[in-house]
Amino acid sequence: MGENLISIQVIGRKILLKMPKNEEDISLVRTIPYVRWNKQTFLWEIPHYPGNLERLLAYFGNRVHSITKSEDIPVYLKGHSLLQKDHVLMIRTNSGRIKLIFGYLTEFIKHIKTIPYHHWDSKNKWWTIPYSEQFEEEIKRKIEELGLTYSYEQEGKNEGVPKASPLSFSNYKKCPAEYVNKLEERRYSQNTIRSYIPLFEEFINHFPDSELDSLGEKEIMDFSRYLVTERKVSSSHQNQAINAVKFYFEKVKGGERKYYHVDRPIREKTLPEVCSEEEIVAIFKSVANLKHKAILMTIYSAGLRISELTNLKIKDIDSKRMQIRVEQGKGKKDRYTLLSQKNLEVLRAYVSRESPVEYLFEGQGSSADKPIKYSKTSIENILRAAVAKTKIKKKVTPHTLRHSFATHLLENGTDIRYIQSLLGHDSPKTTQIYTHITTKGFSQIKSPLDKLDI
DSSP states (O other): OGGGOEEEEEETTEEEEEOOOOHHHHHHHHTSTTOEEETTTTEEEEEOOTTHHHHHHHHHGGGEEEEEEEOOEEEEETTEEEEOTTEEEEEEOTTSEEEEEOSOOHHHHHHHTTSTTOEEETTTTEEEEEOOHHHHHHHHHHHHHTTOEEEEEEOOOOOOOOOOOGGGOTTOOOOOHHHHHHHHHTTOOHHHHHHHHHHHHHHHHTSTTSOGGGOOHHHHHHHHHHIIIIIOOOHHHHHHHHHHHHHIIIIISOOOOOOOOSOOOOOOOOOOOOOOHHHHHHHHHTOOOHHHHHHHHHHHHHTOOHHHHHHOBGGGEETTTTEEEEOSOTTSOOEEEEOOHHHHHHHHHHHHHHOOSSBSSBOTTOOSSSOOBOOHHHHHHHHHHHHHTSSOOSOOOHHHHHHHHHHHHHHTTOOHHHHHHHHTOSSHHHHGGGGGTOOTTGGGOOOGGGGSOO
């Protein structure tokens, strides 16, 4: 008799039904609108709409063993079970977003909808917004304003299986020469070539017993699922891996361009990390080495990518027009960007002392016969050491300096079209992301109504 007993929990706006498997009972429950089976909790979830509870009680009758009621909110997340109705759980994720889990709070939801790139996850029943210090503080202020409480957590690392080492294969298959030749023939950048080759090798070695020409759509789908479910790679890594594989079938083998029915991820919309002007000052002041300071100042003051910095030549610095020529930047485009007066002074002192031959910044062993570019890894290490001497807790990379350059220009009133040109962006949409990082400067904008004589 006990095995037929039913338990019902009424939690906030949900009814959670636990019952033994019985086709007749299941058929009845499925007739209730918006009911769903939760595989994680093994419970039926039913909206607590008027009449639903009464209908269940009338149907199950004395088989209902227990019924409990609570205004708390159920949370289907590891380590959590219930939330109080006036509490908000904030979780900073590893993908650069903030999860917001709470009950139905109308005013709070209205505020979330004002934040760029907000998203409602209908499956998990939570909101997410891009992470930034500004948005985090804004959300906390709104919670306090509405008289709510909150708890804040950092999501644990979601580590997957590491990439298999070539040494773990008895017969590791190298990338075919025709693949590399086609990349070079189509003038792909060295960065792309260095990325595509190991990605394609991982794909062909994922099927060690199959010949390359026997692989097709099924294997591409299997490999993509493996990257997501076992390797747990980021969405950008998965997208690049698929593109590397597609390059072989479409460009090397000359197959028709087609869409492979794999779960290609939607890129998670995140906001770039930026430093404040005060933090940039702190970084520069922490660097004693003249060459190192010149490198970091040039990246920030001109908004350069790290590869653009290492490719700079002495001739690219135009002190008469106060411009820096960026030759063959991303997308193989040339452009001009700013040459700061302060940066020029530091560069002159550096060049006078170091006497580089061809590249503005040269590595060890460089000579007139064989000029060597400065190492990207060395630049990353310089910046890491500089940040470590400050009180900055953010993860600051050379690209953070570029993002900070754009954000500070915008905050100082520079037209976004000029910023787009300085950064070398094809689309204004790429540049507009910086408008979501800061609201500084909005106070300077006046409504046209205020200028009318009324």
